[in-house]
Amino acid sequence: MLQLRDLPTTAVLEKFAERYPDADITAISSFLHLLRVATDLSIALDTCLSKHGLLQGRWWVLILLMREASKTATPSVLADKAGVTRATMTGLIDGLEQVGLVERVYAKDDRRSIVIHLTEAGQAKLDVVMPDYYRRLRQCMQELDEKKREELHLILDLINAGIPALV
Amino acid sequence: MLQLRDLPTTAVLEKFAERYPDADITAISSFLHLLRVATDLSIALDTCLSKHGLLQGRWWVLILLMREASKTATPSVLADKAGVTRATMTGLIDGLEQVGLVERVYAKDDRRSIVIHLTEAGQAKLDVVMPDYYRRLRQCMQELDEKKREELHLILDLINAGIPALV
DNA sequence: TTGACATAGTTAGTCAGCTAACTATAATGT
DNA sequence: ACATTATAGTTAGCTGACTAACTATGTCAA
Numbered sequence: 001m002l003q004l005r006d007l008p009t010t011a012v013l014e015k016f017a018e019r020y021p022d023a024d025i026t027a028i029s030s031f032l033h034l035l036r037v038a039t040d041l042s043i044a045l046d047t048c049l050s051k052h053g054l055l056q057g058r059w060w061v062l063i064l065l066m067r068e069a070s071k072t073a074t075p076s077v078l079a080d081k082a083g084v085t086r087a088t089m090t091g092l093i094d095g096l097e098q099v100g101l102v103e104r105v106y107a108k109d110d111r112r113s114i115v116i117h118l119t120e121a122g123q124a125k126l127d128v129v130m131p132d133y134y135r136r137l138r139q140c141m142q143e144l145d146e147k148k149r150e151e152l153h154l155i156l157d158l159i160n161a162g163i164p165a166l167v
Numbered sequence: 168m169l170q171l172r173d174l175p176t177t178a179v180l181e182k183f184a185e186r187y188p189d190a191d192i193t194a195i196s197s198f199l200h201l202l203r204v205a206t207d208l209s210i211a212l213d214t215c216l217s218k219h220g221l222l223q224g225r226w227w228v229l230i231l232l233m234r235e236a237s238k239t240a241t242p243s244v245l246a247d248k249a250g251v252t253r254a255t256m257t258g259l260i261d262g263l264e265q266v267g268l269v270e271r272v273y274a275k276d277d278r279r280s281i282v283i284h285l286t287e288a289g290q291a292k293l294d295v296v297m298p299d300y301y302r303r304l305r306q307c308m309q310e311l312d313e314k315k316r317e318e319l320h321l322i323l324d325l326i327n328a329g330i331p332a333l334v
Numbered sequence: 335t336t337g338a339c340a341t342a343g344t345t346a347g348t349c350a351g352c353t354a355a356c357t358a359t360a361a362t363g364t
Numbered sequence: 365a366c367a368t369t370a371t372a373g374t375t376a377g378c379t380g381a382c383t384a385a386c387t388a389t390g391t392c393a394a
Binding site: 001002003004005006008012015016019020022023024026027028029030031033034035037038039040041042044045047048056057060064066067080081082083084127130131134135136137138139140141142143144146148149151152153154155156158159160161162163165166167 | 168169170171172173175179182183186187189190191193194195196197198200201202204205206207208209211212214215223224227231233234247248249250251294297298301302303304305306307308309310311313315316318319320321322323325326327328329330332333334
Binding site: 241242243257277278279280281 | 341342343344345
């Protein structure tokens with residue numbers, strides 16, 4: 001995703017709207033603002049995680065495993081939940097297995113399938129990363145009171161409902 | 168950016184909050200919701216642009232050039248405004264130049280520098296892409312009234328101000 | 335004035351995503 | 365029962381970001 005360092009001013013958008021009458025200035029402005037803040041958040045998250053030797057992909061896999069009572073899941077399920085292809089998940093698991101945070105366990109009932117297991121080291125890594133992440137995130141959002149958080153939730157759902165119209 | 172197909176329920180977050188007391192459940196929920204909607208928007212934008220043979224990077228370069236009265240800018244300035252490295256901008260310009268949407272013009276005053284010029288074909292491409300993009304975006308955001316757009320703006324600014332705390 | 339540093343753009347190599355094709359195994363319908 | 369189809373995971377190769385190193389040119393201070 002681009003970082004959109006230089007968002008258009010209203011004056012620029014008005015100029016564009018003269019040439020392209022379909023332009024809805026506040027819609028464009030909201031859209032770009034949303035993309036920009038989200039990109040900056042994502043970059044900040046990566047920076048935070050990289051201090052612990054993780055990136056978003058691997059970190060998310062660990063979290064998905066921790067959510068399970070058995071601390072295990074198949075690569076296919078993990079891929080679906082993380083929103084990546086199975087091929088990408090193979091790579092993420094390779095990386096995590098090499099540093100000992102997860103292990104591949106071969107299934108007996110279906111010999112095509114394997115399960116990925118969160119190791120003790122993987123859980124220990126989360127026990128360091130998550131408190132740090134949660135503490136930082138709390139600070140990041142502290143100026144947003146509960147009312148604003150609810151407003152945001154509603155607004156995001158409205159935008160989300162409109163996404164099919166964009167494609 | 169991950170696609171976060173499977174956001175945690177409040178129940179899952181409460182479970183995590185037991186183990187990690189710093190967890191601020193509505194902050195986490197807002198954060199992930201924002202990232203997810205923005206990612207989906209970005210993917211939808213790419214889908215829309217790809218119908219015109221563009222991706223976000225190249226499209227944004229064309230827009231930045233069109234904003235200028237001279238329809239030109241240097242690669243360095245474009246890189247800064249698009250939030251990519253100069254190396255990446257070299258590649259974006261290569262691609263745009265190959266299909267004739269921009270051209271490199273060698274500067275006389277500073278022989279290190281070149282300027283990138285939006286060609287007639289580049290302007291013509293924008294004149295097709297932008298109305299389509301604006302029309303779709305208007306539809307996508309149509310359920311968001313002006314009041315909600317202002318609320319969103321305010322909320323995003325608050326979150327943005329908190330980002331340094333996340334890094 | 336000239337040596338050190340700064341700036342503009344490019345090149346080479348890395349990385350994490352992707353698609354498409356592959357192997358192995360399981361499930362299914364005739 | 366067995367040929368076809370579906371599923372699980374991996375591999376190979378592509379892409380568009382990135383960093384680091386490079387060439388060429390400009391700037392500035394001793």
